[in-house]
Amino acid sequence: MSYYTSLTGLKNAQTDLNVISHNIANAETNGFKKSTTQFADIISSSVVTDPSLTVGIGSRVANIAQNFTMGAIEQTGNALDLTIGGEGFFTTVSPTSGSTEYTRNGAFSVDGNGFIKNAQGARLQVFPQVNGVTNTASRQDAQVPATNAAGSPFASVTVDQQGQVVAGYDDGTTLTIGTVALANFIAPTGLKQVGDSSWKVSGKSGAPNYGAPGTGAFGALDSGQLERSNVDIAEELVDLISAQRYFQANAKAIDTATQISQTVINLRT
Structure with a gap:
């Protein structure tokens, strides 16, 4: 399950990077309004699930919100x-x-x-x-x-x-x-x-x-x-670094899950 959980994180990170890239590309576009990506967690449970044992199964894009604050x-x-x-x-x-x-x-x-x-x-x-x-x-x-x-x-x-x-x-x-x-x-x-x-x-x-x-x-x-555009380049670059780290962390989680699976397979053989 960890593969699919981290995969949702990779997809979300890619969406976040796309939105940030679009903002940066339009930093000099008159009247442009930037957008931000908002995420939500995904939980798999039923009426008989013990709340103290509930395990999440990833995240999803909840909204790409437009920001209509006035530009310079x-x-x-x-x-x-x-x-x-x-x-x-x-x-x-x-x-x-x-x-x-x-x-x-x-x-x-x-x-x-x-x-x-x-x-x-x-x-x-x-x-x-x-x-x-x-x-x-x-x-x-x-x-x-x-x-x-x-x-x-x-x-x-x-x-x-x-x-x-x-x-x-x-x-x-x-x-x-x-x-x-x-x-x-x-x-x-x-x-x-x-x-x-x-x-x-x-x-x-x-x-x-x-x-x-x-x-x-x-x-x-x-x-x-x-x-002018209401995009703040400094803010977008910070968000870009954060999204990159988010992507890398999820990729590392997938790599770790692969290594654990390989270890288990080797033990059986």
Whole structure:
């Protein structure tokens, strides 16, 4: 039985190493959130088993938990590099598949059609302005008109702390495009990772709750800076050494069990 007990430890150590390696590989990925591996013991017993004689039969991976603590802030000076100073996720929609994703990576830019998008081409979602009032009941793609009503060409775009996206034109006029739509979840650790520092809704996360920056539990926006990965390299290297020792100890236990079995076989012969 000791073989299989130690084998579960080897498999768990490998999973732990994979998670740590993934964290380290994304230490420079904007908006990335690290994960940690959590283990649980396995016990084989029945109603007639004496509790004082119960022997465990190994361990298993109980959960790979995501850590949504805020990462370090990097100043960029780009008006469309945004960070959320608190809770919330940017909402983006793919123009091809129509799927909605959520991210903490606020690196956006304007494409040739005036849409504000991320590096993957997903368009930032905003609440529209209706008679000067933000309508949080609906969302739309953030799109900057190439010219204003007077025909003056687009010059710049800014985003304030309340999330208002304002386009400026050569004649000095401005136009409010909308308010950045933030989303929050009852259980963000239940969100499904889809890569590119983005997540999708799952049954464990609950439905999204939308709101404007700086309202309720949603953090205000800061322009000209990006949220970096929340991976601490020093901490990950310590965890890496610990996982390596964990792997080695289980491998040594298997080797010891093999030697004992060989000794028993030699005694019989």
